[in-house]
Amino acid sequence: MPFSPADVHVVDVFADGPGGGNPAPIALDARAMTDGEMQEVARHFGHESAFVIAPPEGAGCDLGLRFWVPNHEMPMCGHATVGAVWLLDRLGRLPSEDLRIWTASGIVEAVVTGTGEARQVAISQPRGxxxxxxxxxxxxxxxxxxxxxxxxxxxxxxxxxxxxxxxxxxxxxxxxxxxxxxxxxxxxxxxxxxxxxxxxxxxxxxxxxxxxxxxxxxxxxxxxxxxxxxxxxxxxxxxxxxxxxxxxxxxxxxxxxxxxxxxxxxxxxxxxxxxxxxxxxxxxxxxxx
Known part of the structure; x- marks a missing residue:
């Protein structure tokens, strides 16, 4: 069955006031999606999109993420990672507040802090x-x-x-x-x-x-x-x-x-x-x- 955009949640990430933030479409269960279906989602919404997948066996990670823009796949996307973790936390679907996430660019750590509407997500990046x-x-x-x-x-x-x-x-x-x-x-x-x-x-x-x-x-x-x-x-x-x-x-x-x-x-x-x-x-x- 084709993947429906109705199965995608859109999160505004890094918003600084009404109407702010970068929209990130998030597919919470993309384990069975093909590359073409992921790209179709990104083209439908017109934004960088994140797809939650199972991490590779032996990676020692809590979850995996893939990222697509309308034109191609990306190895990493910061705001879509923050958005995916924030959404999973909001829905009560995180195993803990300290995570290891598999991405094509490497393993990313994530930490969730705060309470209620003040919940924040921080993700790691290597030295620039x-x-x-x-x-x-x-x-x-x-x-x-x-x-x-x-x-x-x-x-x-x-x-x-x-x-x-x-x-x-x-x-x-x-x-x-x-x-x-x-x-x-x-x-x-x-x-x-x-x-x-x-x-x-x-x-x-x-x-x-x-x-x-x-x-x-x-x-x-x-x-x-x-x-x-x-x-x-x-x-x-x-x-x-x-x-x-x-x-x-x-x-x-x-x-x-x-x-x-x-x-x-x-x-x-x-x-x-x-x-x-x-x-x-x-x-x-x-x-x-």
């Missing part, structure tokens, strides 16, 4: 890798974004990744960020050329408070912009840490989605082991759409 881009890439990036060099903040454009590579572009103000009108027809070829899965321009809204605004333009997901991108927020936190813009003792708060009318808030907390940053916790709340 931050790399410079060739200076000659800057002109094409600025051309696609439609901005002059003077709109940049005095920091380098870099690629950064915890699970997927994002290109971090520092802008001089939140107003410039909000006003971006990129040439979306060139986004995929740009990302291909610089080895990225999405362009992530950002600006400090309160640098001393470690608060930043950002927007995400994906390479080829099947939609033009994301309302909240946990994996990109984690990459940004490590990019800022590498530049000495943030300290690991306090969380980094990333606001996203406001330009789309879907305000979102993502919290990134660094994890330390033996005095060294070893990864991060990526967290927030969900809400039934």
């Amino acid at each position: 890798v931050v790399e410079p881009l060739p200076k000659e890439s800057e002109a094409e990036i600025l051309s696609v974004l439609g901005i002059p060099p003077g709109d940049l903040a005095p920091m380098p454009i870099r690629n950064a990744a915890t699970s997927r590579v994002k290109t971090l572009i520092p802008l001089a103000s939140v107003a410039l960020l909000d006003g971006l009108r990129p040439d979306l027809s060139r986004m995929e070829s740009l990302c291909e050329a610089i080895g990225s899965t999405g362009i992530y321009p950002y600006a400090a809204s309160d640098g001393s408070g470690q608060r930043y605004d950002a927007r995400q333009f994906p390479k080829s997901s099947g939609y033009p912009e994301d309302a909240a991108t946990g994996i990109a927020a984690a990459a940004l936190a490590f990019g800022l840490l590498a530049q000495g813009q943030v300290t690991p003792e306090r969380p980094v708060i990333v606001r996203q989605g406001r330009a789309m009318g879907r305000p979102s808030r993502i919290e990134v907390r660094f994890r330390e082991e033996a005095g060294r940053v070893s990864g991060c916790w990526l967290g927030g709340a969900g809400r039934v759409a």
Whole structure:
């Protein structure tokens, strides 16, 4: 029997007020679904979708997750993972508040905290890798974004990744960020050329408070912009840490989605082991759409 979209729950993840958050369609029992059926769900809803499956035998995990966007499968999706755990918890279907989750990009830990409507989910990400881009890439990036060099903040454009590579572009103000009108027809070829899965321009809204605004333009997901991108927020936190813009003792708060009318808030907390940053916790709340 074909899988029905009626069997899918939609969760708004990382919402920061009414109408906010990134919608995540969640299929709670996708063990028998084919790849084509999963992609059909993602295309039907038009968003990154999560599919709860049994973990591989011997993985030592509580559950498994697969992720699809309309155009292809992804190895990991931060906001859809948070949404799936939040929904399973809300329905009383989690074995505990501390979980190990199998994904194609590796095992992810999840922790559920709080009570009642204040329940929050945080998921683990490994230590980020931050790399410079060739200076000659800057002109094409600025051309696609439609901005002059003077709109940049005095920091380098870099690629950064915890699970997927994002290109971090520092802008001089939140107003410039909000006003971006990129040439979306060139986004995929740009990302291909610089080895990225999405362009992530950002600006400090309160640098001393470690608060930043950002927007995400994906390479080829099947939609033009994301309302909240946990994996990109984690990459940004490590990019800022590498530049000495943030300290690991306090969380980094990333606001996203406001330009789309879907305000979102993502919290990134660094994890330390033996005095060294070893990864991060990526967290927030969900809400039934």
